[in-house]
Amino acid sequence: METVRIALLGAGTVGGCLVELLGAHRGRLEAFGYRPELVSVLVRDAGKPRPGIPPHLLTTDPAAIAEADVLIEVMGGTKLAGELVLRALEADTPVITANKALLAERWGELRGYAEAGLLYYEASVMAGTPVIGALQSLWGNRLLELHGILNGTCNYILGRLEAGIPYAQALKEAQDKGYAEADPTLDVGGFDAAHKLTVLSRLTVDPDFAWEEVRANTRGIEHLTPELLDEARANGQVIRLVASLFPEGGRWVGKVRPVRLPASHPLALMGSVRNAMVCRTQEVGELVFSGAGAGGHVTASAVLGDLYRLVSGQPGHLPIPNALPLPDIRVEALEEA
Known part of the structure; x- marks a missing residue:
């Protein structure tokens, strides 16, 4: 049985639901040969009560998330979350994220890691509805x-x-x-x-x-x-x-x-x-x-699904390799309101 150490960025609605689901899925993840271990949870206020999350895991120090096998980012935003995600990727640590703004706005920095299979982001578009x-x-x-x-x-x-x-x-x-x-x-x-x-x-x-x-x-x-x-x-x-x-x-x-x-x-x-x-x-x-x-458990379920994808040996979500040629069929435009 191999332990997979998880660092979590953000303990809001989605982060709290994810911790709950991790506990419920421990046995199923162990069936893949991996024991999930939450090693740190980065928050803005470590003194705020976080039901279901052991207080000793809460930290406001970004350096505390370094010793992890996978980084899960549900913090949101493009600045601090972006810097910490990039830091993890630069260290070849896989990242699971639900952050569509980060993916959209900082793609130039993230694309190479996505092409290398290190970036998992099913939850970024329709939460638990698996369209990615x-x-x-x-x-x-x-x-x-x-x-x-x-x-x-x-x-x-x-x-x-x-x-x-x-x-x-x-x-x-x-x-x-x-x-x-x-x-x-x-x-x-x-x-x-x-x-x-x-x-x-x-x-x-x-x-x-x-x-x-x-x-x-x-x-x-x-x-x-x-x-x-x-x-x-x-x-x-x-x-x-x-x-x-x-x-x-x-x-x-x-x-x-x-x-x-x-x-x-x-x-x-x-x-x-x-x-x-x-x-x-x-x-x-x-x-x-x-x-x-949308919703805490809905989004967390997709994040957890990406963790299953990771431990089962599948790469992250790859962008299409090259631009797709335009179709030779005319498409009717929708009427704008």
């Missing part, structure tokens, strides 16, 4: 287009607008329920979905896909009103914030923006806080993925 691994298995297909509802907060707010609730009230409800942060810009501005779309784009069409281009093509939902959604419904449509990857003008384009979808569209049929993705390829046709895209 699934899209890798589609490299034998020719991608035509990809569209996704990748932010449950926006989906919830749009559902409330459909019920006639004004935007400001719908946003406050989302904040009260814990779906939106006090500063909701990343969600309602479309940037969270843009980070995730950038990750998907590098996995499926171009390892050099630029975050700056996706960000420039991102528009949020702040301007939407119940009246606009009523008008759409009268025309047999719904309005959703959709992240899209498609060919346009001789190149692959990534966009995040509110669009009008036919009421029968797969993305229009999802629940208010679910994530969904429609991927259309030339060989397999249309594939639909749907599931919970």
Whole structure:
């Protein structure tokens, strides 16, 4: 039995749930020949109670995470988390992360390690809904287009607008329920979905896909009103914030923006806080993925799944090796709202 020493960055909702799941899965991990041992948990306040986490493991000292066989990052942010992730990768320590912003914005520093199989990030896009691994298995297909509802907060707010609730009230409800942060810009501005779309784009069409281009093509939902959604419904449509990857003008384009979808569209049929993705390829046709895209246990389950992937000898999630040629089939653009 080999011990695998785990350093954890972040002990918030996801980190706490992950520690709980690690305990529940100890026997199953040992069946792979590995005994998981949590050796340190980096937090901002070591004095804050963390139910389920032994206090002696809590530390505010980044140096304490050095002696580990794998680094799990659920801290978030691109600065401190980025520096510590890079430090671990430079030491050939595998990293499991749920941090889509880090992957999107600091890819130039991370790409080589991802190509070496050291970076695992299933939880970064749709949390526990396994789309990263699934899209890798589609490299034998020719991608035509990809569209996704990748932010449950926006989906919830749009559902409330459909019920006639004004935007400001719908946003406050989302904040009260814990779906939106006090500063909701990343969600309602479309940037969270843009980070995730950038990750998907590098996995499926171009390892050099630029975050700056996706960000420039991102528009949020702040301007939407119940009246606009009523008008759409009268025309047999719904309005959703959709992240899209498609060919346009001789190149692959990534966009995040509110669009009008036919009421029968797969993305229009999802629940208010679910994530969904429609991927259309030339060989397999249309594939639909749907599931919970947020939540402590949901996200932690995907992080734990990456740990299983690691101990079973599988490499991390590789970007597509080269840019994918454009399809020779015309793709209809979605109508923007």
